[in-house]
Amino acid sequence: MSKLSIAHFGLRSRNLPDAIDWYGKAFGAKVLYRDEVAAFMSFDEEHHRFVIWDDGETQPKSEVASGVDHIGFACDSLSHLADEYMRLMGLGIQPSLCVNHGFTCSIYYHDPDGNEVELTADNFPTKEECTAFMRSEAMKSVMQPPFYGASFDPSDLAKMRQNNASEADMAALGIN
Numbered sequence: 001m002s003k004l005s006i007a008h009f010g011l012r013s014r015n016l017p018d019a020i021d022w023y024g025k026a027f028g029a030k031v032l033y034r035d036e037v038a039a040f041m042s043f044d045e046e047h048h049r050f051v052i053w054d055d056g057e058t059q060p061k062s063e064v065a066s067g068v069d070h071i072g073f074a075c076d077s078l079s080h081l082a083d084e085y086m087r088l089m090g091l092g093i094q095p096s097l098c099v100n101h102g103f104t105c106s107i108y109y110h111d112p113d114g115n116e117v118e119l120t121a122d123n124f125p126t127k128e129e130c131t132a133f134m135r136s137e138a139m140k141s142v143m144q145p146p147f148y149g150a151s152f153d154p155s156d157l158a159k160m161r162q163n164n165a166s167e168a169d170m171a172a173l174g175i176n
Contacts (some may be wrong), residue, residue, distance in 0.1 A: 008049050009071055011115060016054040017059035018112040023050055025091045026109065026117065027073075060114070070108065070116035078105060078170040079120040082161035085154045098157075100174040102142035103133040103155070123171035150174035 013019040015048035020039050023029045029041040029050060061067070075081040081146030083120055086094065096116070097108040106120040124130045133139055142149050160170050 007046065008051060010162075011050060011057040011111075011113070012051045013052050013054045013113050014058050014060070015112055016052060019052045019054075022093070022111050023052065026088060026093055026111075058113075063114075070118050070135055072106070072118040072120050075119055075121040078121045078123070078157070078167050079161050081105060081107065081119060082154075082157045082170070084119050086158050089158075095154055097147070098152050098154045098174075099147045099149040100152050100171075102139060102175070103130040105152070105171065105173065106149075125167070 011019065016037075016039060020031060020034070020041070024031070027041075027043040027049075029043040030040050031041050032048060033040040033119055037055055038050040038051060041050040041052065042048050053075055075084055088094075088109070091108060095107045096110050098105050099108075100123070103124065104120045106118050109117045109119070111117060122130050124133065157170060157173055160173070
């Protein structure tokens, strides 16, 4: 097993101030360095998690262009995912898509440049159970286009959280 981990993401932007504002709000990321072209930001002990730049030549890309499709960030529970959804809604950041993938529930957002950012939480208590699901026939039945899972209303997840629903009940959102 590799001892590598993801250190940071480099993102081209067509509007550096808007991107800094969005990643600052969405992740609580702080600017650690900025000049007229780039900003280095972090939300934890790492010296930078995002490097965002606008060199004046960045062009919009097609939704179906090859390359990185989305960046996913893990929440430690479905309750945490619901809390993040409510926090972001309070900041005016709305999701673009919410999907129960069977082994995870995910809420997707678009940054100001249209990059897709996923917040996700496991639907099972252990990584081993998630992996077992991914290797099962149930995974085949869930992984059908267009969503590769069942869409759900994130406000339902928030209500379940506020009503102290169990993690198992939240994990069934959209599936049952």
